[in-house]
Amino acid sequence: MALIDLQGVSKKISMKNGEMGIIQDASFSVADNDFLALVGPSGCGKSTLLRLIQGLDQPSSGKILFRGRPVTTVQKQMSMVFQSFALYPWLNVRENISLGLEARNVPPEKQTELVEKYLNITGLTGFEEAYPRELSGGMRQRVGLARALIVDPAVLLMDEPFSALDPLTAESLRDEVLLLWEDPNIPPDAVVLVTHNIEEAILMANRIIVMSHRPGTILAGVPVKLPRPRDRKSQAFYDMVDYVYSLVTEKK
Numbered sequence: 001m002a003l004i005d006l007q008g009v010s011k012k013i014s015m016k017n018g019e020m021g022i023i024q025d026a027s028f029s030v031a032d033n034d035f036l037a038l039v040g041p042s043g044c045g046k047s048t049l050l051r052l053i054q055g056l057d058q059p060s061s062g063k064i065l066f067r068g069r070p071v072t073t074v075q076k077q078m079s080m081v082f083q084s085f086a087l088y089p090w091l092n093v094r095e096n097i098s099l100g101l102e103a104r105n106v107p108p109e110k111q112t113e114l115v116e117k118y119l120n121i122t123g124l125t126g127f128e129e130a131y132p133r134e135l136s137g138g139m140r141q142r143v144g145l146a147r148a149l150i151v152d153p154a155v156l157l158m159d160e161p162f163s164a165l166d167p168l169t170a171e172s173l174r175d176e177v178l179l180l181w182e183d184p185n186i187p188p189d190a191v192v193l194v195t196h197n198i199e200e201a202i203l204m205a206n207r208i209i210v211m212s213h214r215p216g217t218i219l220a221g222v223p224v225k226l227p228r229p230r231d232r233k234s235q236a237f238y239d240m241v242d243y244v245y246s247l248v249t250e251k252k
Contacts, residue, residue: 001068002029003190004053004155008062010215011048021215022048025062028209028221030155034190035181037201039248040211040219046194049216050157053192054078066155075155076104079148079188083160085140087132094119094128096143100151114150121186122146123176138169145173149180149187156181156188160195174204178228198244202237203230210247220247 011023023045030036038046051057052064055074064071066078079100087096094115101111119125122142132140141161148156158177162170180186195201201208201224208222222244226236 002065003032003034003067004030004192005065005068006049006053006062007065009049009052009059009064010061011045011052011057012060023052023059024215024217026211026216026218027062028218030190030192032189035193035204035206036191037193037195037205037208038211039195039198039201039208039244040216041213041248042196043214044211045214045216046211047159050080050159050192050194053155054080054157076151077154079151079153079156081141081144081148081156081158081161083163085132085137085144085164087140087143089132092129092131093124093135093143096132097124097146097150100147104151118146118150121149121180136169137165138173141165141173145177152187154187154189156191158191158193161193162200163196170200174200178204198241198248199232202226202240202244203232208244210244212250219250222247 006026006028009023009026010021012019012021026049038049040046048057052059053071055071066075097118098111098115101114119128122145124139124142124146127135127139135143162173165173181188181191193201193204205224208224210219210222211217212219224240226240231237
């Protein structure tokens, strides 16, 4: 059984002059231990798909299953990491990380234990009392990652999490996310990454779903069989970048 299964998912929104199609007839699945990347032009519905998968919004037609059950409400076994960090500026690092635990009524002593664990895992030890305004972009994104992981999600949804970072910081965080994903003792079971960066998708993912211009349809599912760690200077890597780029820029 697939961990996540999308079956003919379409999404339309109401506009002044009628309905606009955002996603059309999208079907794909996400397996346990999968690392899936969604790529495509701006406005093709990639971020909307993440919201639908987590149950933050509902499709206009089709259905989404999580572990065989229809997604009809927000899925507590999924967490989201956002491009914009989405931290509360009046809370310090420790308080931002523990928000999800408080919402789930986790006892205070267990909260303390888990916060210390994920401060260490995400390289934030020593920054517990800092506020978001005192942190670099990379450190703020680490807080967002720790907050997502601390609730032990089965699925980590990442919406362009590295696009607001400088290249060196982004590269470092990509490597750290891959190490977390490969560690069986740390959540999540699967990752779904939205990105405009084709090289990033190939560096990180096992599979790439390529979407068309709006309304976003699935153009291709591309397996990434390059050995890890991936060498972006290899001919095989260049060839795959060219192939995925040709799919993204293909005219409907």
